Structure formats: C-alpha cells, structure tokens
Amino acid sequence: PASGELPPIDPTVLDGAVIGFAQVGSESGWRSANTDDIKRAAEANKVDLQFTSAEGDQAKQIASIKTYITQGVDVIAFSPVVETGWDSVLQEAKAADIPVILTDRAVDSDPSLYKTFIGSDFVAEGEKAANWAKKEFADASSVNVVVLEGTTGSAPANDRATGWKNVLGSDTKFKTLASQTGDFTRDGGKKVMEGFLAANPDIQLVYAHNDDMALGAIEAIEAAGKVPGKDIKIVSIDGVKAGMEALAAGKINYIVECSPLLGNQLFQAASAVLKGDTIPTRIVTVESEFDQAQAQAALPDRQY
Numbered sequence: 001p002a003s004g005e006l007p008p009i010d011p012t013v014l015d016g017a018v019i020g021f022a023q024v025g026s027e028s029g030w031r032s033a034n035t036d037d038i039k040r041a042a043e044a045n046k047v048d049l050q051f052t053s054a055e056g057d058q059a060k061q062i063a064s065i066k067t068y069i070t071q072g073v074d075v076i077a078f079s080p081v082v083e084t085g086w087d088s089v090l091q092e093a094k095a096a097d098i099p100v101i102l103t104d105r106a107v108d109s110d111p112s113l114y115k116t117f118i119g120s121d122f123v124a125e126g127e128k129a130a131n132w133a134k135k136e137f138a139d140a141s142s143v144n145v146v147v148l149e150g151t152t153g154s155a156p157a158n159d160r161a162t163g164w165k166n167v168l169g170s171d172t173k174f175k176t177l178a179s180q181t182g183d184f185t186r187d188g189g190k191k192v193m194e195g196f197l198a199a200n201p202d203i204q205l206v207y208a209h210n211d212d213m214a215l216g217a218i219e220a221i222e223a224a225g226k227v228p229g230k231d232i233k234i235v236s237i238d239g240v241k242a243g244m245e246a247l248a249a250g251k252i253n254y255i256v257e258c259s260p261l262l263g264n265q266l267f268q269a270a271s272a273v274l275k276g277d278t279i280p281t282r283i284v285t286v287e288s289e290f291d292q293a294q295a296q297a298a299l300p301d302r303q304y
C-alpha cells in the first residue's frame with residue numbers, strides 16, 4: 001500500500017495513545033492478515049490498542065464503538081461490516097470529539113463524520129476480474145458464470161458486483177446462471193458452490209468475491225469429479241497465501257489483489273489527526289493482479 005499521501009508517524013504523538021479498533025470478525029484469511037497487521041503496527045508504535053471483533057454482527061460492532069466513546073479513547077477506527085446504518089454512532093463520536101478513521105470498508109454516511117477512509121478501490125477490483133474474464137473467454141461464443149458474493153450489504157460485495165457489471169453487464173455472451181452470498185467464508189463458498197453444481201451441469205466460470213470462497217468452491221468442484229481451473233475456471237479477489245498457492249497450482253486461474261496490510265497507514269493517519277494535521281479524506285491502497293506465473297514468482301516473499 002502507498003503511504004506517501006500521509007505524513008510520517010510522529011512517535012511522540014502515538015506513544016501511549018489509546019486507539020479503539022472495532023474489527024469486522026474473522027471470516028477469512030484476509031481478515032486474519034488484516035488483524036495481525038494492525039496489532040503489529042500498534043505494537044511497533046507503542047499504541048495502547050483496544051481491539052474488539054464483531055464476528056460479522058453490526059449490532060456488536062456498534063456496541064464496541066459506543067464503549068470506545070464512553071471510555072474516551074483518543075481515536076476510533078473500524079472496518080464496517082456493512083455500508084449502511086452508521087449515522088447515529090458516528091454522530092455520537094463526533095459529539096464526543098473523538099476522531100474516526102475507516103479502514104478497509106466504506107460507509108454511506110456523510111464524510112464529515114469521519115476523518116478518512118483508507119482502503120482498496122473495490123469497484124476497480126471487480127473491473128479487473130471482469131477484464132481478465134473477457135480476455136480469457138475472447139474466443140468463446142457463450143460463457144456460463146456463477147458468482148460467489150461476499151457478505152450481503154458490505155462495501156466489497158456491493159462494489160465488486162458493480163465493477164464486474166461495469167465491464168460485462170452489457171456483454172450478452174456472459175450468462176449468470178446463479179449468484180449467491182457465501183459470506184466471504186470458505187465454508188460458505190463450498191456450500192453455495194455445491195448447490196450451484198447440483199443445479200447447473202455446465203458451469204464454465206466462477207467469479208468469487210474473495211479467495212476463501214474460491215477455495216471452498218475448489219473443494220466442491222473436486223468432490224463433484226470436475227477439475228478446478230480446467231473444467232471450471234475461477235477468478236477471485238484478495239491474494240492471500242492459500243489463494244496464491246491454489247493459483248500457482250492451476251486450481252484458480254486469476255487473482256486480483258486486495259491488500260490487508262493497512263496497519264502502517266492507519267497509524268500514520270491517527271498520528272496526523274492527533275497532531276491536528278489535515279489529511280486526504282480518501283486514501284486508496286495500491287494493488288496488483290496475478291496469473292499463475294506471477295503467483296509462483298510472488299509466493300516466496302508473500303507475507304500473509
């Protein structure tokens with residue numbers, strides 16, 4: 001991720017600062033890597049990190065944020081489970097004069113209620129996945145697609161669907177046979193894919209909104225006696241180690257990167273906000289894309 005848009009951390013500001021982080025949960029390999037990176041960066045900067053995990057439940061996440069407000073932490077940061085329903089708690093934080101930083105996922109609230117949103121461009125990720133599919137199936141006359149959607153109502157599920165449609169929505173060659181949420185989990189991806197396979201004998205392409213669901217789909221495809229990556233092609237988003245290994249082995253065909261390494265930027269932003277500096281309201285993570293050869297080359301140095 002690029003950190004150049006933010007001033008460097010002022011260690012005297014962060015040392016001992018109390019920062020409350022309300023995490024989405026532990027649904028995926030991406031999420032574990034994100035949590036680890038935030039905890040690592042907090043320790044490196046001597047931040048007093050208060051950390052809670054909502055296990056995918058918005059009500060729990062709101063309760064955590066309210067607790068941070070009552071405690072009077074210096075900064076609140078969170079990665080919202082879903083996009084809607086945050087106005088009231090964000091207004092409470094503002095009234096208590098506690099700055100809020102969003103990481104990873106967006107909300108649909110007024111941007112004046114938070115200092116910045118640091119994270120990926122999920123629409124661009126969906127477009128990249130679709131552009132790969134367009135090239136991969138350039139010679140086919142029709143393509144039967146199934147979609148494993150992320151958590152319903154979450155920014156990445158909404159935006160990755162939009163990005164895909166931006167590129168392929170008017171291309172009648174691509175036929176979506178089925179589209180259902182697997183909640184960003186491996187188990188969810190497996191179960192939904194089992195249903196897709198039972199109802200559709202002629203699936204050619206899986207668009208998985210994350211690697212964990214693609215990995216679950218691989219299990220379901222193999223159990224159905226088909227070869228993932230060959231009989232049924234798979235494009236997914238994230239680039240976690242297990243996903244990259246499946247890509248290197250030819251079971252996934254293409255991965256669009258979504259980086260979970262947001263810890264340094266989060267604390268750069270917190271340091272700037274606590275010093276009273278103005279920071280950009282949107283900081284977009286820099287990311288790449290991988291085919292099989294690129295995954296094989298990247299794997300030895302992959303951090304997560």
Ligand code: AHR
Nearest residue numbers: 027028030156184210258
């Ligand atoms: O918000 C980022 C998404 O959440 C990741 O792509 C997915 O794996 C995670 O659960």
